[in-house]
Amino acid sequence: MDMQGAWFSVRCLFRLDAEAPATYEERITLWRASSPEEAVTLAETEAGEYAANVAGEYLGLAQVYSLADEPGDGAELFSLLRDSRLQPAAYLDAFFDTGDERQGPIETFEG
Template sequence: MTGPGDVGEGVRQGWYGVRCVFQYGAEAPYVYEERITVWRAAGFDEAVALAETEAAEYVADIDRAYLGLAQVYHMFDELGHGVEVYSLMRDSDLPADAYLTRFFDTGDERQGTLPAAPDRSSGRVDGS
């Protein structure tokens, strides 16, 4: 896989985020995991190769399989606080609520809810 973020030989390496998808178990219901790992590489091909090598190690000795899906993102900034490490853009005719439900909130995610964000103007956590 090559793309506009690839760099040629002799050019400084960049940071890449690679998202890989895994499946746990051999029978339904399955658990799927998406992992994003960060790699220093000379281009998309090298970043994916590094991530897929790590994915093979990640699935060793456990009932988990790498599904062969690797999506790579070239990071344009050095790693640091608040740096974007992955981005995937998708076109859709769905309105916002339906889009979020379709792709991110099916009800089967293993996730929790964070407490309410603090009201930064008052310093209160509950917003009152």
């Protein structure tokens, strides 16, 4: 590790809207720190500020990942492994495509 520290990504979870159904947000932020603990401390400080700015609530979940690469094109910023007995389509439906996500198709880029 160099004198500036290593790069870490930290995923934090927020509740933005307390009304039912609540809106939850996962954010991944990037930090240069001397340890995973320091990266989480930095991220949680920022998470508190972010929650106050969006009138939300930081839920106290911080997952840290030590980057193996320098940030840049194709660098892996986060990885989370989860064991599941679900088949691929059911797994995606259960965790990533519940129908409640606020997402849409990617527009075709014409450069």
